[in-house]
Amino acid sequence: MAYLYNTPEQQQQMLDVIGVESIDQLLTQVPKELQLDRPLDLPAPMTELALEQHVGKLAAKNNVDRVCFLGGGAYDHYIPSVIDELASRGEYYTAYTPYQAEASQGTLQAFFEYQSLICALTGFDVSNASLYEGGTAVSEAAFMAMRVTRRHGKVLISEGVHPEYRHVLETYVRNLETEVVTIPTVNGTTDLAKAKELIDDQTACLIFQQPNFFGCVEDGEELCKIAKEHGALSVVSFDPISLGVMKRPADYGADVAVAEGQSLGVPLQYGGPYLGILACRNDYVRKMPGRLISMTTDRNGKQCYVLGLQTREQHIRRDKATSNICTNQGLLALRATFYLSLMGPEGMREAAELCCQKAHYAADQLTKIDGVDLMFETPFFKEFTLRVEGGAEKFLKRAAAAGFDLGPELSQFPQAPTSVQDGVLVAVTESRTKEEIDALVAALA
């Protein structure tokens, strides 16, 4: 009877009011022959204490005590404690979609501020109030581009985009006419010549990642230009932390920017829930997927916030909706809101610089080891790809034994180009110290 209130005595009183003899009588709505005639076969219930002991044992079978140089789209960035304190407030945590604006101004204003912060971060006029995560954000951006350009035949995507994001896009379009065409990379970045070759007037968009999956910095300006020249939208999947030092998507000509927002105060938790970010030029606002919060006034003229442009959404437009999304990632959008508020421009700049400096130091030191080289001679930001002579497996095992996790290996992604299958990603965030990097190098040397 965990979490229940009504005692047998109360249940009887309620049944009397309803005018039935038992709960079973209420359940006769379910035809007898369809009712389960046995208890569900589930493990026995546990009290809070027993569950904590059980979960503790399971958790102890996961090894998280190594120093984390893992990357590939999820990063061990520092999470200020204020974020947990605020996000765990029941008033955010146990409220739902703000359908009743009068009872939800807190959530509404916070999401409005989220949108404003993402606009400030990306340079765009519009941000929605979140999508599921970075991978589906790419697909949603592609669909949006098709609606905007009315071109449904072809989507161009760089091989430098996270292989799982590309995989998701393939899944999303599998029943549609749309062809997904991959632009190969050369020396770690999108092959611009190939991009020009592959793009045409049926192309809805050109999608790239900045910095890309290999850690390398793309020529965003040029890629956007190529898209523009063919009437396609340029879609960039960016690393939010990188914008502490790097140009904003809107500033180098992108039309749509999407991102995995995990870096912005979201714990790793084995891959989700994370935060899909989507921002774009104002022109596309009515083609945008996801929830939007708008400022308005109430009947007394007081400034307030409300769900806006709901007529784009599935609960109104049904099969004509801009997307099928219903829940958003509210709690994660809140975390990103708190994160960006705490960091401010200076914090973001410092974090980005630390990542960049430490990643380069780590790369410099690691490549001093015999047989360890950078796979690409291309500038990178906080993550880079190593090639290890004789394969990465032993190398990674040695690192693990010494208390360090590197990776992922590119070979675990079927979508990664075959030429780089022997690469290993190494990510270095502001949380890593010189001491840790030096110890890693010492262990591998």
Place this chain on the structure above:
Amino acid sequence: MAYLYNTPEQQQQMLDVIGVESIDQLLTQVPKELQLDRPLDLPAPMTELALEQHVGKLAAKNNVDRVCFLGGGAYDHYIPSVIDELASRGEYYTAYTPYQAEASQGTLQAFFEYQSLICALTGFDVSNASLYEGGTAVSEAAFMAMRVTRRHGKVLISEGVHPEYRHVLETYVRNLETEVVTIPTVNGTTDLAKAKELIDDQTACLIFQQPNFFGCVEDGEELCKIAKEHGALSVVSFDPISLGVMKRPADYGADVAVAEGQSLGVPLQYGGPYLGILACRNDYVRKMPGRLISMTTDRNGKQCYVLGLQTREQHIRRDKATSNICTNQGLLALRATFYLSLMGPEGMREAAELCCQKAHYAADQLTKIDGVDLMFETPFFKEFTLRVEGGAEKFLKRAAAAGFDLGPELSQFPQAPTSVQDGVLVAVTESRTKEEIDALVAALA
């Protein structure tokens, strides 16, 4: 500039309004020759990230991963997660003493409910809103008994009371006329004959602990009777968890009940902050130390809560106050409030039964080991004293090496009777499992 707001520009605006040129000019209030002419010699500041890394390293030097059978007044009882969630609410956490009742009804009502819960738990009419911890609560009770009985010459305290509590009492009375007389124990409990011998008409109170420091159950009724017969107050220091199955202090005739409330949802945190509980008969309310919350009505007749009987307190009565206490243990009283609300009568009973059953199982199994015996043949509740042939040191080391912490050893308390100095306490809470107890026994056998 952590946590500061005003930028240099704002500081200048403020100085202009004040009409001074610099903050230094404001500080001329402090005579030049008294000003520190150098920076304080403190470690360099750390950012949140750096501090977390630093604290993590220090914490890793403490060993808390062993299974905890440690007792002696602080116990590893289970803390339901609801307690942390509620107690960390900023509205409780960052408010202060509810001087402005209109702005503090939440705190006031919660403390009123604390008082009511402690009354229900102990059987008394009055509880204050908390004291520092269990040790000082004993001293405060002794002072209160002196005020009530107007006997200032003598206080009787059983050797079965926590040696540190007795030590605190000695400290508290060291400049006063009051003599603290210790009643010896025999076979682990207060020597009743000696108690009768030592008590007289100058005795303010007779203080005992239930179950006592050795884990043994005292004859509370008899001890209270002895006090009563001599016009002294009976003061019992009780274990709150034990009241899940044992008689309430008021029900066996005690006049004042005090306790260490750590068991009621307070984390161990190396000894504090904990919670001093003090409840008593209604007659003594105006002689009581500490804060009291009273129900009353506001100007519209609405039921509300307010600080009551403040004229007993130091900020009004100064040297005539019932105590010098100013802060109370508000946050810990809140935790106990949440704990008792969650547990209810059934939860308290179950917890007490589990402690008692598991402690007896552990005692039965441990004493099967050669050379390991119970020191006392007296009923105990959740804690018992072992005597180990050849001394406890090696025994404890073997336990530690196998991942178990027992203790404390009685030898570490100078106030403990010499006859029991070779004893070791073992506490078993509801958090311990049969599996853990069996593993402990296997490791020591």
Place this chain on the structure above:
Amino acid sequence: ISTRPLFELSFPGRRAAMLPDCDVPEQELSSLLPEKSLAEKTAPLPELAEGDVVRHFMNLSTMNMCVDTHFYPLGSCTMKYNPKRHERLSRTHGLGDLHPYARPEDSQGMLHLLYELQEMLGEIAGLPAVSLQPAAGAQGELAALHLASAYFKSKGENRTKVVFPSSAHGTNPASAALAGFDCVQLEPSENGLVDPDDLLKHVDEQTAVFMITNPNTLGLFEKDIAKISSILHDVGGLVYIDGANMNAILGITRPGDFGGDMMHYNVHKTFTGPHGAGGPGAGPIAVRDFLADFLPGPVVTKSEEDGADIYRLTTPSRSIGRMRSFFGNVGILLRGYFYLRTLGAQGLRDVSEHAVLNANYLKARLSDVLPVPRGEFCMHEFVASARQLKDAHGITAMDIAKRLLDFGFHAPTVYFPLVVAEAMMIEPTETESKETLDAFVEAIQTIVKEDASFLHEAPHSTIIRRPDEVSAARNPLLNWQACVKD
């Protein structure tokens, strides 16, 4: 309480988070990154002190109703108590901080847990093959529709249609369209249930999937569900169960047992996810064995090696592919796992029984003022109609909804489903007491006696009152910068 916009609290030079000094030899940034990729100045985020951020968002939080503080009978959303233990447990060292690319040997505890969750969800559904990947219910629908398509293609069939009743959630048609299907909507029936005869007319060999919520959005159990399923199966189609209303039937009946071939769960609803001001959700899907090979992946598989259980991430052989990056919304799945392990079989059945009891009690007590047009009894929720009140007194469902806020109750869902005039969709959930339900009934009884013009002005005590949604739609102000420009 201050509600000044965050950006207006900004003051140049203020700082909250600070980062440590760089402890590695520093190089010129322009020597590390291409000049043209570098920003001239950092993004114009607001500059705030830590205390600003805390006070601002603490104050904003208090401008919300939520389950922790209020009765929140928002129909179709299952606003039940969110156990606090889930928060502490999900932060457990080794769970909350596990990287998604931790190697399988370093994540056996997590994989074990997720495997157990797959098994439990399969059992509750009566559909044994489970993928935990979908990020939300709507994504579960999309995944299942892709799966159906792949399944039919594997059999050489090209089915183009998805059919659903008019009372379906908007996600059903939206997902069907996104998956490339043509949508066929049934007409509303008299009794609020799907009419098998009518259905027969709308399905054929082009029909891939029939999507149905059961109990449906009226809170009624589709009593002909077995027949409905047969109709679909007879034409070779599949039945999809929208699991939004699973809270009504846990341990009582199973989608797999009443003919469903595929379904999704809404973990943040049924299994206390939590709701999080709009999300995140998690939308695992469960399907029949013959569809298992098509599931999105990876899924967790178990094998025994040298007497020990080894857990692996595996992509099903004919998988439709990934629906998202990484494994799934694990943080939410964990909470579902904790919930199921807390309740066990009997506890889970108790949930549904109490949810049904609470709903019927509320329905019975409200029936004189807010009658329910369809169904003698309901399952876990019901859709009442304020039509009589509107006709007699001019009091609308919206009036009642808004006025309830003044009484300290969140409003029910209103004007959905569309098949009921002046609809008020009320779902009390099992985690409310009779006392709370009684207080809610009293509030409604008071409200319906109030003057209509007074109610049109409601709410009266909230921080704002009836925002202008029309102008927000016409001229949306979507960020602070835009508002400042205006």
Place this chain on the structure above:
Amino acid sequence: ISTRPLFELSFPGRRAAMLPDCDVPEQELSSLLPEKSLAEKTAPLPELAEGDVVRHFMNLSTMNMCVDTHFYPLGSCTMKYNPKRHERLSRTHGLGDLHPYARPEDSQGMLHLLYELQEMLGEIAGLPAVSLQPAAGAQGELAALHLASAYFKSKGENRTKVVFPSSAHGTNPASAALAGFDCVQLEPSENGLVDPDDLLKHVDEQTAVFMITNPNTLGLFEKDIAKISSILHDVGGLVYIDGANMNAILGITRPGDFGGDMMHYNVHKTFTGPHGAGGPGAGPIAVRDFLADFLPGPVVTKSEEDGADIYRLTTPSRSIGRMRSFFGNVGILLRGYFYLRTLGAQGLRDVSEHAVLNANYLKARLSDVLPVPRGEFCMHEFVASARQLKDAHGITAMDIAKRLLDFGFHAPTVYFPLVVAEAMMIEPTETESKETLDAFVEAIQTIVKEDASFLHEAPHSTIIRRPDEVSAARNPLLNWQACVKD
């Protein structure tokens, strides 16, 4: 929001916490415990569901003003921002869950940290010997007075008197009395400061200790403190500094440097403890070297063994004994440690400089309506007087305090210290912005123009209004059971 008493929510048979089944062989309880010690029935605690408990105390919490949500300029209480990082850090595995009887070899990290804290507090005080044991400031006072007594006894002196100014905190005389001393109170002086000439008349060879708060409770620095100290030292007495107002002088001047021999800190005020609705505090004391042997214990000592630092719990040789069980209020001490390590020397001085700046700014801006009778400038707080307003318009300090609540500001401390008529003791702290101070000034400017009779009725917008304290004192209702009986 419901404010029904907790006990009235109780319903027989409801449960929140459940305990696991007993996994050891069970015996009859009556065979384990003496029959007469067993209760016939369990204590009549309320019976509640988990959701009851959460919703009740969540709702209660929202009926509080607090630093996290409001400006809270409660004089003498240093209501500064409580850094959220302290909460996470103090829960760190290995700190928050360390048993007080963990062996020294198992608690070296904790002892190291506490040792460092002793050192830092000694440096900030200019008094090198520190005991962290006292549970609160008032207990620190008591400990120091016992210490002084022991010290004098060790010299064969029997001193019976403790002297303090009339503006002293109530804890000073209360602690002195509790320690067995006779209390001597100085008369108030014209300028609010201790008059050395007057002091001279009140001290002699019977004087053990002079207790003084510096800056004092008027927010004024006792400029003659060096002279005052000499007077005491000349008669062989000791000077005790009440550290309640340390927030004004961190890194600027030190009690040890201006003549203090002993002092206490209020860690929950000066070093963000937090305030916790009334506590807990922590009241470490710092004393001169020649008093070190008398400190209450244990304290942490460090020694080098085989090149490694080893930390130990040690009882000083002539210790007055324990002031409480276990080591001390470690959870609060940890927060003080985190704060000091966050700020460092410059950060700490900045704290006091900004506290002084904020106070003087507020004082200057309010001076026309709420003049400060004593002192041209103030330190971290000031005591304004509403006497003019009372004389001219009948507006009291209490009126303004209550009315401020309507404006969303917590009230200052009122009617303390007694030496100022219609006192309003205002301490803004350093963690507030100029904007907030300006808004507070505007509120006061608005209030003082309001009608006195309207103000007598204030507050107008709070959940309750001016409780009847007289009847609460006459007929205290201290628990729910008693109220039900009435």
